[in-house]
Amino acid sequence: MKKKILVLGGGPCGLSAAWELCRYGHDVTIIEKESKVGGLCITNEYKGYRFDLGGHRFISHNKELVENVCDMMGDELLTSNRKSVILLNGKTFDYPLTAKDIFRKMDLWTNLKVFTSYLIAAISRIIFRKKDISFEDWIVNRFGRTLYNLFFGPYTEKLWGISPKLISTDWASQRISLLNLKDVIFRLLKLKGGTPRTYAKGYFYPRKGIGQMFDIMGEDISERGGRIILNATVARILVNHNSVESVCYTQDGTLKTLDCDAVISTIPLPDLIKAFPGFLTTDVLGHTTPLRFRSVRFLNILVDLPDISDNTWMYVSEGKYITTRIQEPKRRSPFSAPEGKTSVMLEIPCNEHDEIWNCPKESLLKRCLEDLKELGFDIKGKVIDSFTTSVTHGYPVYSLDYGLHRQKLFDFLEPYENLITCGRQGTFRYIFMDTAMEMGITAAQNLMLDTACKKTDVQLMRSEKELIEVSSVTA
Numbered sequence: 325m326k327k328k329i330l331v332l333g334g335g336p337c338g339l340s341a342a343w344e345l346c347r348y349g350h351d352v353t354i355i356e357k358e359s360k361v362g363g364l365c366i367t368n369e370y371k372g373y374r375f376d377l378g379g380h381r382f383i384s385h386n387k388e389l390v391e392n393v394c395d396m397m398g399d400e401l402l403t404s405n406r407k408s409v410i411l412l413n414g415k416t417f418d419y420p421l422t423a424k425d426i427f428r429k430m431d432l433w434t435n436l437k438v439f440t441s442y443l444i445a446a447i448s449r450i451i452f453r454k455k456d457i458s459f460e461d462w463i464v465n466r467f468g469r470t471l472y473n474l475f476f477g478p479y480t481e482k483l484w485g486i487s488p489k490l491i492s493t494d495w496a497s498q499r500i501s502l503l504n505l506k507d508v509i510f511r512l513l514k515l516k517g518g519t520p521r522t523y524a525k526g527y528f529y530p531r532k533g534i535g536q537m538f539d540i541m542g543e544d545i546s547e548r549g550g551r552i553i554l555n556a557t558v559a560r561i562l563v564n565h566n567s568v569e570s571v572c573y574t575q576d577g578t579l580k581t582l583d584c585d586a587v588i589s590t591i592p593l594p595d596l597i598k599a600f601p602g603f604l605t606t607d608v609l610g611h612t613t614p615l616r617f618r619s620v621r622f623l624n625i626l627v628d629l630p631d632i633s634d635n636t637w638m639y640v641s642e643g644k645y646i647t648t649r650i651q652e653p654k655r656r657s658p659f660s661a662p663e664g665k666t667s668v669m670l671e672i673p674c675n676e677h678d679e680i681w682n683c684p685k686e687s688l689l690k691r692c693l694e695d696l697k698e699l700g701f702d703i704k705g706k707v708i709d710s711f712t713t714s715v716t717h718g719y720p721v722y723s724l725d726y727g728l729h730r731q732k733l734f735d736f737l738e739p740y741e742n743l744i745t746c747g748r749q750g751t752f753r754y755i756f757m758d759t760a761m762e763m764g765i766t767a768a769q770n771l772m773l774d775t776a777c778k779k780t781d782v783q784l785m786r787s788e789k790e791l792i793e794v795s796s797v798t799a
């Protein structure tokens with residue numbers, strides 16, 4: 325039976341849900357706040373240059389998803405290889421960190437400290453069975469205090485804006501490649517073969533930026549009869565007993581209402597809860613406030629040089645620099661800049677309306693050009709132009725008790741059988757675009773079955789505590 329389904333939010337998750345539903349002839353409408361679809365995966369064009377919101381790349385564990393994306397993109401999908409480094413104290417280290425690189429590049433004294441603190445951590449873990457409560461514990465227990473103080477601590481604090489003591493371990497297990505010194509020594513002594521645990525190197529990337537993938541998906545949805553309403557902010561969810569009956573949104577200052585049979589929401593979880601009638605949410609509203617998002621400002625610089633470096637990402641750990649990552653978009657696609665020119669993008673984490681968020685572009689540029697010079701990239705005389713972009717919901721902040729608050733909100737939504745919340749914002753999970761897309765597709769498939777939606781199967785997809793990138797199907 326043809327259903328009238330509303331999809332809230334037109335990022336990768338919402339678009340993928342709508343894409344799947346349209347294939348089966350359902351009546352689908354996407355309600356999207358911004359003036360274009362793509363969410364965090366849009367690409368901005370300016371004077372012949374293209375900048376993502378933080379350079380993206382596409383990899384996935386899901387072979388079928390990769391095949392579908394390749395089919396949809398045709399020749400527009402390029403393949404590329406990742407080469408990332410960490411810039412620290414005037415030196416360049418491999419990313420992810422390798423013990424061999426540390427041994428080679430650090431002085432003897434630092435190496436001794438790294439090695440002894442690693443040994444102390446390893447022995448303490450075995451003898452005292454030290455528990456990981458926070459992100460800091462997770463790192464110190466596996467890498468030792470010296471490496472934590474050098475690389476992980478300052479970077480993490482800058483990224484999240486809070487002490488790593490207050491960050492949950494959940495983020496670490498999926499994001500940090502283990503630097504196994506024992507493994508390295510065994511390999512050096514030829515006592516062990518095989519390849520070490522590592523990060524995916526190859527990846528897919530569209531010719532015109534990551535946004536091209538979702539522009540094409542949006543066009544596909546429209547061609548198949550789906551409707552996309554832009555500049556429309558979800559404002560209210562109207563319910564009758566255990567069912568959502570309609571959704572109200574504001575567009576050009578007017579409140580409009582759409583009736584529905586079912587809803588797939590990908591908007592931030594706290595915002596979805598706040599859109600329910602107030603008398604229903606009195607007991608759970610308090611759980612929305614601790615679920616905070618970290619914002620990011622991107623400084624996009626057009627440069628009159630053919631190239632700056634051969635790195636995809638350059639990680640900057642030191643707290644004195646405000647950026648966490650420097651990228652040259654051309655490394656992803658040569659079509660990111662006009663011929664003979666290049667560009668640089670700096671990711672600068674912040675909180676909405678703080679000093680960095682409010683900093684005038686010219687002051688930000690001045691400061692970042694000085695920082696770039698210190699980091700070895702003196703491009704001051706080569707700047708053609710620059711502009712900034714920003715996102716309010718860059719990263720869900722995994723505070724120590726975020727899981728408890730999130731669960732309360734999931735529990736509140738559970739009885740509404742025709743509503744599912746999914747995606748990065750909708751599940752408050754640090755997931756990549758491929759998982760967001762898989763979630764959207766699975767949520768759509770579950771809604772099409774005439775049984776109650778298995779929400780947890782969708783919301784907890786790929787939450788296994790293993791490194792996300794290992795075993796991905798890559799380019």
Ligand SMILES: Cc1cc2nc3c(=O)[nH]c(=O)nc-3n(C[C@H](O)[C@H](O)[C@H](O)COP(=O)(O)OP(=O)(O)OC[C@H]3O[C@@H](n4cnc5c(N)ncnc54)[C@H](O)[C@@H]3O)c2cc1C
Nearest residue numbers: 333335336337357363364378380381558747748756757760
């Ligand atoms: C700096 C950075 C770099 C990243 N790099 C990579 C990468 O290399 N590879 C990768 O796979 N992933 C990467 N990601 C993650 C990727 O961007 C996300 O996983 C993906 O965008 C999640 O898709 P989504 O649809 O769940 O959420 P979003 O993309 O956030 O989409 C949510 C949509 O909902 C809309 N919305 C919000 N509120 C409302 C409302 N009230 N009414 C209507 N609409 C609303 C938003 O405007 C948005 O369009 C990166 C993320 C960041 C921040």
